[in-house]
Amino acid sequence: MTGTTAETVTPHREADVVAQAPKQLFIDGQWVDARGGRTLDVVDPSTGEVLCAVADASEEDGWDALKAAERAQADLAALPPRKRSDILMRTFELIHERIDDLALLMTLEMGKPLAEAKGEVAYAAEFFRHFAEEATRIDGGYQTAPAGGSRFLVTRQPVGPSILITPWNFPLAMGARKIGPAIAAGCTSVTKPAAQTPLSMLALGEILSEAGAPAGSVNILATSTSGKVMEPLIRSGIARKLSFTGSTSVGRKLLEQCADRVLRTSMELGGNAAFVVFEDADLDKAVDGAMLAKMRNSGEACTAANRIFVHRSVIEEFGRRLTERMSELTVGRGVDDGVKVGPMIDANQRDKVDELVQDAISGGARVLTGAEALDGGGFFYRPTVLTDVPESARMRDEEIFGPVAALTPFDSEEEVVAAVNSTEYGLVNYVYTESLRRGLRVAESVESGMVGLNQGVVSNPAAPFGGVKESGLGREGGPTGIDEFLETKLIGIAMD
Numbered sequence: 257m258t259g260t261t262a263e264t265v266t267p268h269r270e271a272d273v274v275a276q277a278p279k280q281l282f283i284d285g286q287w288v289d290a291r292g293g294r295t296l297d298v299v300d301p302s303t304g305e306v307l308c309a310v311a312d313a314s315e316e317d318g319w320d321a322l323k324a325a326e327r328a329q330a331d332l333a334a335l336p337p338r339k340r341s342d343i344l345m346r347t348f349e350l351i352h353e354r355i356d357d358l359a360l361l362m363t364l365e366m367g368k369p370l371a372e373a374k375g376e377v378a379y380a381a382e383f384f385r386h387f388a389e390e391a392t393r394i395d396g397g398y399q400t401a402p403a404g405g406s407r408f409l410v411t412r413q414p415v416g417p418s419i420l421i422t423p424w425n426f427p428l429a430m431g432a433r434k435i436g437p438a439i440a441a442g443c444t445s446v447t448k449p450a451a452q453t454p455l456s457m458l459a460l461g462e463i464l465s466e467a468g469a470p471a472g473s474v475n476i477l478a479t480s481t482s483g484k485v486m487e488p489l490i491r492s493g494i495a496r497k498l499s500f501t502g503s504t505s506v507g508r509k510l511l512e513q514c515a516d517r518v519l520r521t522s523m524e525l526g527g528n529a530a531f532v533v534f535e536d537a538d539l540d541k542a543v544d545g546a547m548l549a550k551m552r553n554s555g556e557a558c559t560a561a562n563r564i565f566v567h568r569s570v571i572e573e574f575g576r577r578l579t580e581r582m583s584e585l586t587v588g589r590g591v592d593d594g595v596k597v598g599p600m601i602d603a604n605q606r607d608k609v610d611e612l613v614q615d616a617i618s619g620g621a622r623v624l625t626g627a628e629a630l631d632g633g634g635f636f637y638r639p640t641v642l643t644d645v646p647e648s649a650r651m652r653d654e655e656i657f658g659p660v661a662a663l664t665p666f667d668s669e670e671e672v673v674a675a676v677n678s679t680e681y682g683l684v685n686y687v688y689t690e691s692l693r694r695g696l697r698v699a700e701s702v703e704s705g706m707v708g709l710n711q712g713v714v715s716n717p718a719a720p721f722g723g724v725k726e727s728g729l730g731r732e733g734g735p736t737g738i739d740e741f742l743e744t745k746l747i748g749i750a751m752d
């Protein structure tokens with residue numbers, strides 16, 4: 257293991273980490289090339305240059321992976337919970353042993369600053385430890401029927417082979433959050449990471465294999481034709497579950513495909529988080545929280561504060577402090593020392609961010625800082641603060657997914673709660689106030705699966721993560737995360 261801090265990353269070390277990363281498909285415990293030999297390029301978003309090529313799965317490869325998962329299902333389900341737990345705990349340990357290499361690989365393929373990549377790797381590892389502990393605690397029940405006589409024996413069984421589809425913005429953690437509970441519950445899986453960031457998940461496949469995951473229990477494939485490869489597998493009925501993290505538009509399409517065979521689904525979809533600062537908030541803490549909620553992952557997070565509502569009496573001061581902090585951020589390659597904001601994932605995403613910013617400005621928003629793309633080979637956007645963002649601006653409804661803080665004043669609690677809820681999304685909202693009574697009242701009134709009360713980050717492997725409305729179905733992590741991969745079975749017992 258090599259110690260990596262931003263100062264020690266040399267071009268040679270970057271090349272070395274990429275050279276050592278697995279680049280084939282992981283199917284039935286084997287590393288294989290795509291049938292037909294297709295490959296897809298992985299691009300470093302901080303330079304726009306190709307990092308490497310990885311195997312590009314065809315429909316046949318998809319079938320191979322799903323059939324391997326089907327064959328391995330009975331054995332994985334029969335593996336004692338303690339053994340499944342041991343695989344997960346060993347995975348946790350191996351991830352930590354390789355944290356520096358995994359973080360560097362992630363920074364290279366996705367762009368986030370190295371310190372944040374390291375944070376994500378540790379966060380991903382934690383899902384394996386959490387579910388290692390949950391694997392041995394799958395419980396059931398025994399109950400006398402209300403009318404007496406018979407008994408209810410309730411047991412829980414794995415759902416079966418599962419298809420897991422993950423986005424590019426958290427290349428390792430979103431997969432860990434699914435594979436961890438799947439193994440804990442005894443479900444085999446086929447994971448498809450986003451084509452833009454396959455390297456982190458493929459590296460996880462290598463670790464899971466070393467940790468003792470039985471052949472076929474975990475299959476991982478990258479493909480440039482995700483719809484073509486995945487749709488027949490989803491519609492086949494061989495898989496019994498789809499767990500998806502990504503945009504609401506793709507999630508909707510996949511839900512339709514799942515309807516064919518009535519698959520169990522978990523859907524972690526898009527967000528449009530509001531960040532509300534009341535007049536009695538501790539402004540220093542609120543600015544710290546907004547920096548986290550907005551700038552974590554360079555703004556490319558489903559939990560990112562998309563709409564920042566600040567009480568009219570403090571918006572000027574809040575805007576001044578936030579602008580100071582945002583304009584101090586160093587933008588650059590995530591491997592470079594001191595960089596706090598990496599590139600957008602690609603040119604399309606950078607251009608979309610600019611389009612939303614220009615749209616808000618044309619509707620009357622004022623620029624406090626930023627509001628421009630940066631020149632050069634990478635896909636950089638300058639950290640931006642806009643104020644007086646009007647209700648008509650597209651960014652009030654659409655995910656910005658970039659380093660843009662959009663401030664709007666409000667006058668009353670009633671008005672702001674209505675504004676927070678005027679979106680089809682419902683993933684997370686943030687509330688800053690020193691009044692516990694108001695904090696809880698607002699937390700209960702806003703329509704979202706999660707609320708950060710005086711805190712700018714809510715994700716934790718030990719807590720249930722997920723949204724309501726069009727932000728999704730189901731919860732990942734926490735004590736209930738494993739339930740997504742378990743069926744409840746009733747055995748009714750006659751006693752007379």
Ligand code: NAP
Nearest residue numbers: 422423424449450451482483502503506524525526527558
């Ligand atoms: P996306 O375009 O929906 O893609 C997500 C995944 O779905 C990728 O692996 C993608 O593969 C795949 N995909 C796309 N079309 C597909 C199809 N027809 N059939 C099967 N798979 C398909 O989302 P993204 O741009 O990668 O990620 C950003 C979105 O994810 C944002 O909306 C964000 O809010 C959301 N997100 C939500 C959470 C949460 O927990 N709620 C967490 C993180 C991100 P390819 O790209 O390779 O085609």
